[in-house]
Amino acid sequence: MLIQVILVAIFAVALALTWKRASQGTVPRRDAFLWSSLWIGAAVLVLRPEVATLFAGMLGVGRGVDAVIYLSVIALFALVFRLFLRLEKMERDISSLVRTVSIAQRTEGRAQEKK
Amino acid sequence: MKIFAVIPNYNERGRIGAVVRDLLPRVHRVVVVDDGSSDGSAEEARAAGADVVVHVLNRGQGAALKTGTVLAVAEGADVVVHFDADGQHDPEAIPTLTTPILEGRADVVFGSRFLGVTSVGMPFSRRLLLAAARQFSGVVLGIPRTVTDPQSGMRAMTAAAAEEIDFAQDRMAHCSEILRNAYASELRCVEVPVQVRYTAETLAKGQKASDAFKIVWQLLLGAFQR
Numbered sequence: 001m002l003i004q005v006i007l008v009a010i011f012a013v014a015l016a017l018t019w020k021r022a023s024q025g026t027v028p029r030r031d032a033f034l035w036s037s038l039w040i041g042a043a044v045l046v047l048r049p050e051v052a053t054l055f056a057g058m059l060g061v062g063r064g065v066d067a068v069i070y071l072s073v074i075a076l077f078a079l080v081f082r083l084f085l086r087l088e089k090m091e092r093d094i095s096s097l098v099r100t101v102s103i104a105q106r107t108e109g110r111a112q113e114k115k
Numbered sequence: 116m117k118i119f120a121v122i123p124n125y126n127e128r129g130r131i132g133a134v135v136r137d138l139l140p141r142v143h144r145v146v147v148v149d150d151g152s153s154d155g156s157a158e159e160a161r162a163a164g165a166d167v168v169v170h171v172l173n174r175g176q177g178a179a180l181k182t183g184t185v186l187a188v189a190e191g192a193d194v195v196v197h198f199d200a201d202g203q204h205d206p207e208a209i210p211t212l213t214t215p216i217l218e219g220r221a222d223v224v225f226g227s228r229f230l231g232v233t234s235v236g237m238p239f240s241r242r243l244l245l246a247a248a249r250q251f252s253g254v255v256l257g258i259p260r261t262v263t264d265p266q267s268g269m270r271a272m273t274a275a276a277a278e279e280i281d282f283a284q285d286r287m288a289h290c291s292e293i294l295r296n297a298y299a300s301e302l303r304c305v306e307v308p309v310q311v312r313y314t315a316e317t318l319a320k321g322q323k324a325s326d327a328f329k330i331v332w333q334l335l336l337g338a339f340q341r
Contacts, residue, residue, distance in 0.1 A: 088336040095178040095285050098170050102148075102182055103189075106168045 004046050011043040038075075117143040118213055118271075119192035121183030122165070123176045124149050127200040128156040134198070135163035137206040142196065146187055148179040156200075177289030181282060188274045196271045201317045204269050208309040212271040215305050222276040222302040225262070225294070226269030226309030236313035244324055248291075251331070256295045262306060266290045269309050276302050283340070287326055288333035 015036055022032035045052050045068060052064025061067045120142045124131050131147065138145050147165040149157035151173035161167045168186055170179060180197055187195045194216050198204050208226060215221035228234045229245075245266060252258040252265040268290060272280065279300055284292045297304050 084336055085339050089340060091285060092283060092340065094172070095174045095181075098172050098174050099178070099182045099185065102168050102170050103186055106186070 007046045008043050011039045011046075015039040116193040116217060117191055118194045118196060118209075119143060119187035119190075120145045120196045120198050120209070121180060121187055122147045122160075122198050122200045123179030123183065124152060124156055124160060124200040125173060125176070125179070126152045126154045126156060128152075128154040128159055130202045131156045131165075131200045132159040132163040134200055134202055134204075134206075135160050135165040138198065138209070139164050141206060141209040144187075144190075144192075146183045147200070148183040148186075150174060150176070150179040175286035177282065177287070177292075178285040180289060184277050188277050192274055194271055194273060195277050197268065199268050203311050203313060203317050205310045205312065208269060208307075211307050211309060212269065215307065216271055216273055220303070221305040223272040223280070223297045223304045224270060225264065225267050225297075225304065225306045227262075227264035227267055227306040228309065228311050229263040230306060230308035232308040232310045234311040234313065236318075237311070238313070238318065240324060241313075244327055248327065252291060252294065256291055256334070258291070258294050258298055262294060262298070264306065265294065267306075267309075269311075272297075272302075284333060284337055286329070286333055288330045288337065291330065291334060292337065 018027060018032050018035045018039070021027040022029055027035070049064060052068050054064075056062065056064045056067035059067055061070065118141075120138045122131070122134065122138075122145065124147050127134075135145050135147065145165040147157070147160040147167045149160065149167055149169045151170050157167050157169060168182060170182065184195050184197075194213055196209060196212060204226075212224050212226055215224050228237065245264070248265040249260075249263070252262065253260045258265065270293065276297070279302060280293055280296045282289050282292045282296060
């Protein structure tokens with residue numbers, strides 16, 4: 001089926017890109033392995049949908065598609081939460097920067113007053 | 116002992132000047148951290164005699180308090196007092212807050228609205244919310260149940276305690292974080308009764324019931340930060 005060819009091609013490009021970035025050092029190797037397993041897993045599901053049904057049976061979920069949707073939702077939650085954590089870290093870094101600037105400005109202002 | 120009052124200020128024109136003037140006779144220095152105000156309140160604080168340090172961006176009450184605390188300790192404060200800019204806190208409470216430290220009985224003193232002195236104009240919903248917050252603080256954060264006010268903004272600490280507590284929550288969750296860090300340390304913590312005056316104006320600008328969820332969320336995110 002055409003859709004299978006398109007999706008597998010997309011996953012192959014994503015896999016290649018992941019390892020290109022890993023070799024450049026922009027993606028940590030641990031993350032690259034995680035992403036790779038995601039791309040390869042997705043490709044396997046596209047080429048052999050019955051694997052999902054097998055997996056669903058193991059989990060106790062009726063249909064393979066359902067199992068994939070449940071797992072996707074969980075994965076999305078985890079990713080969004082990670083994003084929130086990154087944002088929080090960034091917010092704290094900004095506060096730290098603003099603090100440094102405000103204290104430096106004050107020190108500078110005081111030095112000028114003394115002159 | 117040098118007592119420095121630290122006041123975070125965000126658009127408190129018309130109130131901050133009076134707060135600074137009320138505090139000045141009671142402390143060695145008043146440090147106002149202007150958190151990116153756009154209403155000229157920084158100038159009002161300066162004119163009233165405060166030492167003003169300016170955040171170029173609004174970073175939240177917790178972040179402003181931390182800047183003021185870091186600065187106060189760096190500039191020789193022995194005791195740092197956290198105080199609100201909106202006039203809700205009673206300046207008469209300064210000796211109540213600092214005496215346990217000056218007498219060497221405590222390292223950190225928290226002002227509590229629930230120790231016998233009745234706050235003026237506290238809505239019933241706020242009282243209920245704070246009771247729930249107290250349960251949350253006990254179960255989730257491990258703050259002792261003996262702590263009567265989980266969201267008190269009025270507190271005093273020694274310079275050494277201020278350095279040890281080292282809070283990082285930028286927004287409203289700093290109250291819980293400071294309490295937790297203080298009680299988790301070896302520092303001697305006590306609560307003293309203080310009075311808070313709520314007015315329609317301060318209630319409109321202050322924390323809302325929905326902020327409780329934000330605080331819980333901020334604490335959750337904070338728990339995962341290194």
